[in-house]
Amino acid sequence: MSRGAPVCQHHPACSSEVLGRPLVSPTLMEGPGSVLHRKHMRLVCSTMMQMSTCRPWPGWRSHSQRPCQPWKSVVPCVKGLGRMRMRRRKCSLACMKPLQVVLEAWRIGWEGCPPHTGHIPSPSTPVWKRCDLLPFLLLPLAAHYIQVLKCRQQCVLEIATKPGRISATEDFIPSHLDLLQFAYSQVGNQTLAAECAASYLLFYPTDEPMLEKMKEYRTELGEDTAVTARQSIQHYVQRSLMEKKLIYYAVEHLGETFNDPDLWTPDELIPENLKQKHREDQEKQKRETLDVEEREKRGPLPFEGIVVTMDSQQMNGTQRVVFDRVLTESECKDLLRLTKAAGEAGDGYRARRSPHTPHERFEGLTVLKAMQLAQNGDVEWRDAKLLLQASEKSRKIIESYFTPGKKLHFSFTHLVCRRAVDGEQEGRMDLSHPVHADNCLLDPEGQECWKEPPAYVYRDYSGILYLNDDFQGGGLFFTEMDSVTVTAEVRPKCGRLVAFSSGKENPHGVWAVSRGRRCAIALWYTHSQEHAEQVKGHAEETNTGVSTWDHIPPRCSFWAFLGARPSAAAGSCRLTRVWWRGQRLLGPAQGDWALERVGGCLSRPQQGGFTSSLSPWLQDRVKAEELMEQRAAEQDQPGGDKHQGTDRRSRSSSAPRAPSRASKPAEQRQKPGVDREQHPTVLRARDEF
Numbered sequence: 114m115s116r117g118a119p120v121c122q123h124h125p126a127c128s129s130e131v132l133g134r135p136l137v138s139p140t141l142m143e144g145p146g147s148v149l150h151r152k153h154m155r156l157v158c159s160t161m162m163q164m165s166t167c168r169p170w171p172g173w174r175s176h177s178q179r180p181c182q183p184w185k186s187v188v189p190c191v192k193g194l195g196r197m198r199m200r201r202r203k204c205s206l207a208c209m210k211p212l213q214v215v216l217e218a219w220r221i222g223w224e225g226c227p228p229h230t231g232h233i234p235s236p237s238t239p240v241w242k243r244c245d246l247l248p249f250l251l252l253p254l255a256a257h258y259i260q261v262l263k264c265r266q267q268c269v270l271e272i273a274t275k276p277g278r279i280s281a282t283e284d285f286i287p288s289h290l291d292l293l294q295f296a297y298s299q300v301g302n303q304t305l306a307a308e309c310a311a312s313y314l315l316f317y318p319t320d321e322p323m324l325e326k327m328k329e330y331r332t333e334l335g336e337d338t339a340v341t342a343r344q345s346i347q348h349y350v351q352r353s354l355m356e357k358k359l360i361y362y363a364v365e366h367l368g369e370t371f372n373d374p375d376l377w378t379p380d381e382l383i384p385e386n387l388k389q390k391h392r393e394d395q396e397k398q399k400r401e402t403l404d405v406e407e408r409e410k411r412g413p414l415p416f417e418g419i420v421v422t423m424d425s426q427q428m429n430g431t432q433r434v435v436f437d438r439v440l441t442e443s444e445c446k447d448l449l450r451l452t453k454a455a456g457e458a459g460d461g462y463r464a465r466r467s468p469h470t471p472h473e474r475f476e477g478l479t480v481l482k483a484m485q486l487a488q489n490g491d492v493e494w495r496d497a498k499l500l501l502q503a504s505e506k507s508r509k510i511i512e513s514y515f516t517p518g519k520k521l522h523f524s525f526t527h528l529v530c531r532r533a534v535d536g537e538q539e540g541r542m543d544l545s546h547p548v549h550a551d552n553c554l555l556d557p558e559g560q561e562c563w564k565e566p567p568a569y570v571y572r573d574y575s576g577i578l579y580l581n582d583d584f585q586g587g588g589l590f591f592t593e594m595d596s597v598t599v600t601a602e603v604r605p606k607c608g609r610l611v612a613f614s615s616g617k618e619n620p621h622g623v624w625a626v627s628r629g630r631r632c633a634i635a636l637w638y639t640h641s642q643e644h645a646e647q648v649k650g651h652a653e654e655t656n657t658g659v660s661t662w663d664h665i666p667p668r669c670s671f672w673a674f675l676g677a678r679p680s681a682a683a684g685s686c687r688l689t690r691v692w693w694r695g696q697r698l699l700g701p702a703q704g705d706w707a708l709e710r711v712g713g714c715l716s717r718p719q720q721g722g723f724t725s726s727l728s729p730w731l732q733d734r735v736k737a738e739e740l741m742e743q744r745a746a747e748q749d750q751p752g753g754d755k756h757q758g759t760d761r762r763s764r765s766s767s768a769p770r771a772p773s774r775a776s777k778p779a780e781q782r783q784k785p786g787v788d789r790e791q792h793p794t795v796l797r798a799r800d801e802f
């Protein structure tokens with residue numbers, strides 16, 4: 114990387130350096146094909162690279178495709194720079210519009226003023242023609258001007274935001290120039306490479322690696338050859354610096370605030386009190402980083418018998434771990450029995466049978482669905498309860514390992530199986546689950562992961578608790594941000610829990626399941642109380658006619674409306690709109706579906722097109738736990754069925770059962786003879802929940 118430390122710490126390629134472990138060893142950092150070389154290739158400019166035709170992906174088996182030559186991207190990259198300039202100019206002009214209006218009004222007022230002072234206007238003169246008041250107009254005008262400057266400063270974010278995205282690429286222009294200088298040097302155009310390097314140095318004048326590069330270019334081009342930065346970049350930097358100076362002056366003296374979009378703003382421009390805050394933020398970030406390192410030296414796990422099979426280091430990444438023996442063979446069998454019912458329920462993926470690949474069928478079961486099935490007598494209570502317990506056990510393990518002392522809440526849990534569709538496996542080249550990150554939208558070309566909807570941005574940790582290994586394929590793998598370089602693989606097996614932080618540091622995917630059925634409990638956790646699956650009273654319903662985002666409680670990240678077509682049959686409702694921070698994600702803005710009946714806070718965005726009862730967002734886990742409690746209370750009552758059904762109690766996992774609704778009397782269906790006492794050995798000594 115040619116960029117220096119201040120930028121480096123914000124750049125994904127350097128993030129592991131910040132965490133204390135260099136991503137690449139120095140020997141790997143040079144020469145074509147080196148890690149550094151590849152990293153450069155994938156930098157910001159790749160938005161414009163034509164890589165889609167030549168990019169392989171994990172699972173790709175054809176040898177016919179061309180290797181990539183990303184430095185061919187110089188031309189689109191240069192074009193990109195031109196387009197960028199135009200967009201920024203347009204944006205700046207738009208910022209000036211309100212100022213022009215005010216200035217025009219002012220000019221009209223000023224024209225009527227006599228050339229000398231001391232003019233006393235008559236009281237009936239309109240305010241804007243009161244020349245004696247003109248000095249007082251200056252203050253609002255200055256405030257207005259500062260707004261214009263701030264607006265212009267934000268223009269860089271507009272050009273750095275890809276179409277369809279909400280968040281901008283950090284340090285966009287300097288990164289672009291950095292890539293461009295590299296690409297030019299690769300194609301042997303040292304003059305333009307040097308020009309780009311000089312332009313880059315306008316942003317980061319003390320950047321050591323780039324200064325080094327400049328020296329090399331000068332030597333290659335001859336000391337007499339003049340190397341200057343691009344004029345457009347010179348103007349841009351000069352003007353931007355001037356704007357920043359004025360804005361920061363206003364911040365210091367007029368109580369303005371400013372969210373500087375640039376990382377390159379020189380330190381000396383920033384007022385002392387802001388610097389102080391900046392330093393404190395950095396300190397905090399450093400402390401958090403250290404905390405992560407510190408946490409690598411973990412304390413004892415909250416359960417006996419569990420082993421850490423692989424840690425982050427062994428998995429070539431950060432915040433990754435594999436635990437074994439989280440479940441016993443018999444527990445896996447019990448849970449697998451539950452998955453049979455999941456096959457019919459088709460829940461968990463919102464009833465989509467093949468959300469990721471047509472070559473596999475996905476069958477899922479949420480904790481609530483499992484409890485409801487148990488209530489109906491379709492599955493065993495103990496199996497449904499085990500699902501709740503296993504997910505809580507995993508939560509405790511993950512919390513104690515990654516975030517001791519900081520509560521992790523459930524965000525979403527489902528038991529999910531992927532079954533290879535017979536006759537559909539021949540020549541298959543896709544994945545069971547494409548490479549993704551769990552809390553952001555992975556953009557491998559841009560080397561970014563966008564933390565914005567529809568990603569589940571509030572997820573902090575992910576866990577997958579595997580139940581079996583009698584299938585072909587189906588390994589979990591981690592990659593770099595490019596989504597192709599595999600850094601670690603995990604083979605599922607009963608009782609194995611893989612856990613990792615849900616962010617961009619952990620892109621992952623699942624190899625195709627080419628034979629059999631692979632089952633696991635997928636778990637996501639959050640630090641945010643707001644998004645916790647189990648917070649009682651969080652979900653709410655209202656009939657108060659919320660119709661715009663302004664009416665929605667600020668603590669809600671998402672808001673959904675349930676509505677019915679005026680002509681729809683009574684009770685047939687569907688989710689008609691979902692809002693996220695003022696933006697509509699789903700459904701029409703106004704009009705034909707406008708008959709909203711109920712609105713409510715969502716803990717996660719609901720993806721389109723499902724029909725449901727009135728409260729689809731009511732928290733699964735709360736309800737599941739309530740059902741469980743209800744069930745336990747029923748059994749505690751004299752005459753409760755804990756005195757019945759000993760046959761079930763004594764049945765072992767190895768004796769297959771076919772739970773059948775028809776075989777049970779109706780009253781027993783509600784309370785099959787299982788209670789907490791019946792499974793003291795299912796989870797071991799310290800397994801209190």
Ligand SMILES: O=C(O)CCC(=O)C(=O)O
Binds near residue numbers: 551621623
């Ligand atoms: O099942 C697995 O191993 C991973 C699944 C996964 O990554 C996901 O559901 O987000």
Ligand SMILES: [Fe+2]
Binds near residue numbers: 550551
């Ligand atoms: Fe995932």
